Amino acid sequence: MDAIVVKNLTKYYDGFLAVDHISFSVKWGELFGFLGPNGAGKTTTVRMLCGLTRISEGDAYVAGYSPLRELKLVKKVIGLVPDVSNLYPELTCWENLLFTGEMYGIKKEELVNRAYELLKLFDLMDKKDSKFKQLSKGQKRKLTMAAALVHKPKILFLDEPTIGLDVRSRRAVWSMIRELNENGLTIFLTTHNIHEAFNLCERIMVINKGKVIAAGNPTELKRRFSGSEVLEVSFTGEISIEEISQIPGVIKASRSGGSFKLVVSDPISVIEELVGKARSRRISLNYMYLRGADAEEVFLKIIGEEHA
Amino acid sequence: MLDEIRGAFYIAKKDLKEYYFKPPTISWGIAFPLVFALAFLLRGWGKDWLAPGLLTLSLFFGSTSMSAASIVFERRMESFERLLLFPISYLGVAFGKALSSFFFGLLSSTATVAIIWLFLSIPPHNMMLLMLCIVGSALQFSSMGILLSFAVKDPAQAMTIFNSIRFPMIFLSNIIIPVSKLPHYLTWISFAIPLTYSVEAVRYALIGSYDIVPPQISIPVTFISFFAFLYLAEIMIKRTIP
Numbered sequence: 001m002d003a004i005v006v007k008n009l010t011k012y013y014d015g016f017l018a019v020d021h022i023s024f025s026v027k028w029g030e031l032f033g034f035l036g037p038n039g040a041g042k043t044t045t046v047r048m049l050c051g052l053t054r055i056s057e058g059d060a061y062v063a064g065y066s067p068l069r070e071l072k073l074v075k076k077v078i079g080l081v082p083d084v085s086n087l088y089p090e091l092t093c094w095e096n097l098l099f100t101g102e103m104y105g106i107k108k109e110e111l112v113n114r115a116y117e118l119l120k121l122f123d124l125m126d127k128k129d130s131k132f133k134q135l136s137k138g139q140k141r142k143l144t145m146a147a148a149l150v151h152k153p154k155i156l157f158l159d160e161p162t163i164g165l166d167v168r169s170r171r172a173v174w175s176m177i178r179e180l181n182e183n184g185l186t187i188f189l190t191t192h193n194i195h196e197a198f199n200l201c202e203r204i205m206v207i208n209k210g211k212v213i214a215a216g217n218p219t220e221l222k223r224r225f226s227g228s229e230v231l232e233v234s235f236t237g238e239i240s241i242e243e244i245s246q247i248p249g250v251i252k253a254s255r256s257g258g259s260f261k262l263v264v265s266d267p268i269s270v271i272e273e274l275v276g277k278a279r280s281r282r283i284s285l286n287y288m289y290l291r292g293a294d295a296e297e298v299f300l301k302i303i304g305e306e307h308a
Numbered sequence: 309m310l311d312e313i314r315g316a317f318y319i320a321k322k323d324l325k326e327y328y329f330k331p332p333t334i335s336w337g338i339a340f341p342l343v344f345a346l347a348f349l350l351r352g353w354g355k356d357w358l359a360p361g362l363l364t365l366s367l368f369f370g371s372t373s374m375s376a377a378s379i380v381f382e383r384r385m386e387s388f389e390r391l392l393l394f395p396i397s398y399l400g401v402a403f404g405k406a407l408s409s410f411f412f413g414l415l416s417s418t419a420t421v422a423i424i425w426l427f428l429s430i431p432p433h434n435m436m437l438l439m440l441c442i443v444g445s446a447l448q449f450s451s452m453g454i455l456l457s458f459a460v461k462d463p464a465q466a467m468t469i470f471n472s473i474r475f476p477m478i479f480l481s482n483i484i485i486p487v488s489k490l491p492h493y494l495t496w497i498s499f500a501i502p503l504t505y506s507v508e509a510v511r512y513a514l515i516g517s518y519d520i521v522p523p524q525i526s527i528p529v530t531f532i533s534f535f536a537f538l539y540l541a542e543i544m545i546k547r548t549i550p
Contacts, residue, residue, distance in 0.1 A: 013550065052389060053550050075395040086387040090326045102318040103394040105311060 001064050003028045003155050003186040004049065008058035011044050011210075018044045020210035021058065026188055031181040033201030034190040037303060041210040042190040043083065046157050049188075050080050063154050076104070079148030083160040085140035089133035093124055093143050096132055097150055104151035111150070118146040122176065138169025145176065156180065158189045162196060174200060194299040198222075208303045222298050229267050231290050233274060234259035237283030247273045259287065312403070315396035319404025324411060327377045336373040336467055338416045341366035345420045348484065349427045359424045360511035361483030366420035367442065368449045368477075368503060371413030372470060375453030378405060380466040383457075383548075392549070402454055402541040406534075409450030414442070433516030437523075441513045444530035445506035451537035452502060458544040477503050482511075487520050495520075502537075505529040 004026035011019040019041040026032040036042050047053035049062050051071040059066055065073040087096045097118060101111035119125045122142040127135060135143060141161065148156060161177065162170040177200055181187050191197050197204050198218040206214040206221075214221060241260065245253045249266035264270045267290055278284055327333055345362040349355055382388035391401045432438050456473060460466045479485055480494060481503035487495055498504050498520075509526040512518045518526070 050393060051549075052392060072395050072397075075393060080393055082386070082389070084386050086385060086390060088322065088326050088387055089385070091322065095322075095325065099318060099322045100390075103315055103391075103396065105314070105395075 001061060002026060003030070003063060004032075004188060005061040006045075006049070006058070007060065009045065009048060009055060009060055010057035011041070011048060011053065012056045018210050019048070022207070022210070022212050023058075024205055024212065024215070026186065028186055029181075029184055030203060031177070031187045031189065031201050033197035033204040034188065034207060035192070035194065035197040035204050035299070036190075036207040037192055040192075040207045042192075042207055043159055045207070046080070046159050046188065046190055049074075050078060050157060051075060052080075076151075077154045078157060079151070079153035079155070080157045081141075081145050081148045081159060081161055083163055085137070085144040087132045087140070087144055087147055090131060092129050092131055093119065093135070094128045096143065096147055100147045101150040106151060114150055114152075118149060122146045123172075136169075138165050138172065141165060141169065141173060142176070145173070149180075153185075155186045155188065158187060160191055160193075161189065162191075162193065170196075206299070206302050214302045221302070229264055229290060231262045231264050231267055231270060231288070232259055233262065233288045234286040235278055235283050236286055237278075237281060239277060239281065239283070243277070244274070247277075249273075312396055312400040315394065315400050316404035316407055319391065319401065320407035320411060323374070323378045323405065323408030327374060327381070327408075328412060330377045330381070333373045333377050333412065333416075336369055336471075338370065338419070341369045341417065342420050342423070345423055349423065355427045356429055356515050357486075357511075358484065359428050360514045361481075361507050363417065363421055363424050363442075363514070364445055364503065364507045364510050365478060365483055366417035367413045367446050368506075369474065370416030371409045371446050371449035372453035372456065372474065373467075374412035374416075375405060375409040375450055375457050376460065376466045376470050377463075378408060379454060379457035380460050380463045383461070384463050388548075392545070397542075398545040399538065399542040402451070402538050402545060405454050406447065406450040406538060406541070409453050410446045413446040413450060417446075428514075430515065432514050434513050437527075438510065438513035441506070441509040441527060441530065444527065444534065445510060447534040448502055448506055448530050448537070451534050451541060454541040455537050455544060458541070458548070477501050480504070482507050482519055502529070502533045505533070 002025040006022060006024050008021045008023055009019055010021050022045065034042050034045065044053055048055050049060055049067060051067045051074060055068055059068055062074045063077040067074050091099065094115060097115040098111060101114060106114065119128055122145065124139060124143060124146070127139060132140065132143065158177065162173050165173065177187060177189070189201060201218065203217050204215065204221060205212055241253055241255050244250060244260055244262065247270055249264050249270040250262050251265055252263040254261050262270065275285065345366060348358050348362060379388065456470060460469050480498045481501050482498065487498045490498065505521055505526040508518050508521040509523055509530050512523040512526070
C-alpha cells in the first residue's frame with residue numbers, strides 16, 4: 001500500500017464544502033506537493049489526515065492506518081509541522097525536544113542522543129538552552145520541524161513550511177526538506193508558493209475550492225498548462241493599451257510603468273503587428289523580451305485566474 | 309494504560325515548567341488566597357470555623373488559576389493542538405492538564421496552609437483524612453478548572469470569566485458565610501456547587517465537625533466530581549476538533 005491513500009475525502013464546515021471528495025495517493029519516499037491558493041482546502045486535508053479535523057465523508061490511509069478508526073496508530077507514525085511554529089515559548093529548545101520525545105515514549109538515553117542529533121542537523125546547537133520565544137522566525141521553524149522528527153516518523157506533513165520566512169531562512173528550510181527526503185522520508189508538503197512546490201516536489205497536486213484540479217510532476221504541469229507565452233515590450237512613443245489588446249493573438253495585456261506585458265498565443269504574428277503599429281506612428285521599439293510562462297503563470301492558469 | 313498515565317505526567321511536568329511563573333497564576337493562584345486568608349484570620353473571630361474554608365479556597369484558586377493559564381494560553385497560541393497529535397487519548401490529555409493544576413494547587417496553597425496552622429487553636433482532627441481531603445479537593449478543582457478553560461477563548465478575559473464564576477462560589481460554599489444563614493433559595497445553589505462538598509470534607513477532617521454535609525457524602529462527592537469533570541473535559545477536548 002502507498003504511504004498515503006485518500007479516497008473521496010470530504011469536509012463540510014457547517015454546510016460549507018471545504019474539501020470536495022478528493023482522491024489521491026502518495027508513494028513511499030515521495031516528496032509530494034499539495035499546492036493551492038489560500039482557502040483552497042490544503043490545511044483542512046492535512047488536518048483530516050492527522051486527526052486534527054473530523055472527516056465528513058470518505059476515508060484515508062496513512063501508513064496503512066485509517067485516521068477514522070486507528071488514529072492512535074496514525075499519530076505514532078506521522079510528524080506534523082503546522083503552518084504556525086507552535087512549540088512552548090517558555091521551554092528551551094532542548095526541553096521542547098525532550099518533551100516531544102517523552103510523549104512518544106522514547107527512552108531517555110535514546111531521546112537525548114536524538115535531540116542532539118536534531119539540534120546538529122538543524123544547526124541549532126548554539127540555541128540548545130535558549131527559550132523558544134527567544135528564537136528568530138527561521139529558527140522557530142527549524143525547531144518545529146526538528147520536534148516533528150524526534151520520534152522518527154515514517155511520513156512528515158509540512159503545512160506551509162516557509163510561510164513568513166525571509167529568503168535566507170526559506171532556502172535553509174528548503175535544503176533541509178530536500179535532505180530529509182533524500183534520506184528516505186516521505187514528505188507531504190502543502191504550500192501556496194508555486195516556486196516552493198515546483199522547486200522541491202517530485203509530484204504536485206493542485207487544489208482549488210476544495211477540488212483537485214491538476215496533478216503531475218512540475219515539467220508535465222508546465223507543458224500542459226503553458227500554452228501561452230509572455231511578451232514584454234516598450235516603445236519610444238505613446239501607444240494605447242486598448243489598441244494593443246485588440247491585436248489578434250494577445251490574450252491579455254497590462255501596463256507596468258513604460259512597458260507592456262502581454263500574454264500571447266501566437267508571438268510571431270503579435271510581434272509583426274507591434275512592429276507595424278510602431279512604424280505607422282513613426283516610433284520604434286525600445287525593448288522586447290519573449291519568454292515562456294513561468295511557474296506562477298502556470299499556477300494561475302491552472303486555477304483559472306489568468307493574470308497579466 | 310501505563311502509557312496514558314506516563315503521558316499525563318509528562319504533560320503536567322511540562323506545564324509546571326511553562327506556566328508556574330505566569331502573572332495570572334501568581335496573582336490569582338498564590339497572592340489572592342494568601343491575602344484573603346490573612347485578612348480574615350487577623351480579624352480574630354471564628355478562626356477555627358473559617359480555617360477549613362480558607363484552606364479550600366487557597367487550593368481552589370491555585371488549581372483553577374493554573375488550568376486557566378495552561379489551557380487558555382495554549383489554545384490561543386495553537387500549541388494545545390500539539391498535545392492532540394501525540395499518541396495519547398483525549399482523556400489522557402485532560403488528566404495531564406488536571407495533574408499540573410493539581411500539583412500547582414498543592415504547592416501554591418502551602419503558604420496559606422502554614423498561616424492557617426498558626427492561627428488554628430486546636431490540632432487537626434484527623435491528619436490522614438485531612439490529606440485525603442486536600443488531595444480530593446485539589447483534584448476536583450483542577451479538573452473543574454480544565455473544564456471551565458474551554459469556555460474561555462481570549463487569555464485577556466480568562467481571569468475575568470474565571471472570577472465571575474469563582475467569586476460567587478466563595479460566598480455560597482460555606483467558606484465565609486455559613487450556608488445556614490443564607491436565604492433558603494440560595495442554599496439549593498450551595499448544594500449544587502462542588503466547592504461546598506470539599507469545604508465540608510476539609511472542615512470535618514480539620515476540626516472534627518461539619519455544617520451541612522456529612523463526610524460520608526462530602527468526601528465521595530469530591531472524588532466523584534473529579535472524575536465527572538475530567539470526563540466532561542474530555543468531551544470538551546473532542547468538541548474542539550472541528
